[in-house]
Amino acid sequence: MKSRSTIVAAALAITLVVGSNQARSQQRPCRSPDPVDTIKEMSAAIFACWQPPPGTAGMSLTLRFSLRRNGTLIGKPRATYSKLGGDDALSRAFVASILEALDKALPLPVSDSMGEAIAGRMLAPRFTAALVGSS
Numbered sequence: 001m002k003s004r005s006t007i008v009a010a011a012l013a014i015t016l017v018v019g020s021n022q023a024r025s026q027q028r029p030c031r032s033p034d035p036v037d038t039i040k041e042m043s044a045a046i047f048a049c050w051q052p053p054p055g056t057a058g059m060s061l062t063l064r065f066s067l068r069r070n071g072t073l074i075g076k077p078r079a080t081y082s083k084l085g086g087d088d089a090l091s092r093a094f095v096a097s098i099l100e101a102l103d104k105a106l107p108l109p110v111s112d113s114m115g116e117a118i119a120g121r122m123l124a125p126r127f128t129a130a131l132v133g134s135s
Contacts, residue, residue, distance in 0.1 A: 030104055035111040036071070042118070043125055045108055050101035052129035056094040059084050060128040063098065067123065069115035071108035080124060098127045 028034070028041075030049035036042045052059070061084070065077035077099070084091035110118070 033109055035114075036108050037111040037114050039123075042108060042110075042114070042123075046101060046105045046125060047127075049104040050098060050127060052127075053090065053093040053097055055087075055090050056085065056097075056129040057131045058129060059091070059094045060126060061095060061098055062124050062126040063102070064122055064124045065102075066120055067106075067108065067110075067118050069110075069119040071106065071110040071115065073102075073106050074120065077102060081126070094129065101127075 028044045028048045032045065032048070036045050060082065061079055062081035063077040064080045066074040068074055079095075082095075084094060
């Protein structure tokens with residue numbers, strides 16, 4: 001039977017690896033060459049390239065699109081949900097910022113296994129501009 005200290009050391013090592021991966025995915029720079037291996041990492045890679053325009057807090061848009069095995073876009077993304085503001089110019093700027101982020105992020109550097117998993121499947125990330133004071 002393993003000693004208690006061995007078990008605690010193993011648990012701490014696992015926690016540090018998980019914590020490190022979560023921090024890295026949250027701090028992923030736009031156009032990072034690091035391979036994307038999960039849906040969470042895919043979202044982080046796209047969101048890293050997105051900067052919502054000032055004045056768009058609370059606006060939200062869900063895009064539906066598919067990617068090829070190599071991380072390139074298939075067809076054109078389509079909006080499946082939107083909650084935009086009353087100012088048409090701000091709403092257009094918000095949508096444009098999302099399309100620009102997708103354009104910057106793609107092609108995604110997907111791992112072989114991720115490429116197989118997402119190839120041709122519909123993906124639907126939701127982009128929501130944070131309200132002031134939200135995390």
